[in-house]
Amino acid sequence: MILSGWEAVFFWVFSIAAIFAALLTVMARNTIHSALFLISSLISVAALFIILHAEFLAGVQILVYVGGVMVLFLFVIMLVNVGDEERGQEEIFNRSRQVTTSVIFCGLLVAGLIYALNVGYDGIKQRDVATIGETGAARRAQDQTLATSATGASKITTGTEWVGNGLYRFGALPFEIASVLLLVAIIGSVMLARTLKQEAAVDDVAPDVLREEAIKDSELLEVKVTE
Amino acid sequence: MHILLFKILSPFLGLLFQAPGQGRMALVWERAQNPDLSKFLIIGALLFIIGVAGVLTRRNIIVIFMSIELILNAANLNFLAMSRYLQETGSVNAVAGQIFAVFVIVVAAAEAAIGLGIVIALYRNKETIWVDEIDILKW
8 A cells, every 4th residue: 555646645734634633632721622623633534544445434433523422522521621721720731750751651652663663564565565566456457447426526436335244244243232332331321420319319219318318418408308 | 772772763763874875855755755554554653652641641531531532543543554455465354444443433432421421420529620639549
């Protein structure tokens, strides 16, 4: 896989954008700014997915992350935001000794990772150089037979069809397990996020237990009054 | 010890020293014009490291969650780059990378929902979002 021409230009533009937005996510003082920088980082990575011919995953990335998860993040920030951080009253990083240690650790990790990537990639390239030449020519010939899109500007790719086929052939059981995981996550977050008052009302607590608890917690007094 | 250090630094040193018959900048420019699999993997590694640094250094628990999303996203980028590379070699396993990326996104969504539920419950009980003040479990 070697990019050239405009693909290479877009690769560099979007990867530099993704890395800068990620850095600003970690360093921004205001939490809302962090969330917005994370959104731009995720969109840049979605563009990289399109360069990698994973159009379906790029769409899923924008729909699920930017449309769902980040909106959830923004709601929670607005629920719990204390505002001391952006007014400069609170330190945004840990104590300086912890920060120094973790930055040194991260530097070592990135040096090791890049070294391993270079060495491993050289090996993999030597192994596959013959097969890539063969199948690359066959793939280009196959791409010529694809149907043209309605505007005539490009070919209609079959990448999404390919992912869907693979998902239902090889990933049917994990797919079902993932749906159960999402159900557990929905029920769990509803359980975790409800207030003490709602909890007492739903769980059908006996009145005398509620009265004892209400002495400790003033929030429960309102439930007792309505009963 | 110094041999190990040299081995780690050699890919960087290779860029610094001149290749025979070619200027250093010309070599870098030529490599940058044709990014291949290793460039995608390096971008993934950098995003991963930024996420790890965020988890280790920030005090705000919500920003820590956002850094975890960054880490998962970097893993996704690696999966898709490898999947594309395997497509080029004609391997039948190429689709596995894209399928796994779908499941990573599912797990990230579930993790965000549960984690933010915990943050809300914690804020209701402790009135704080600073991780160094959340120490109820500390002996």
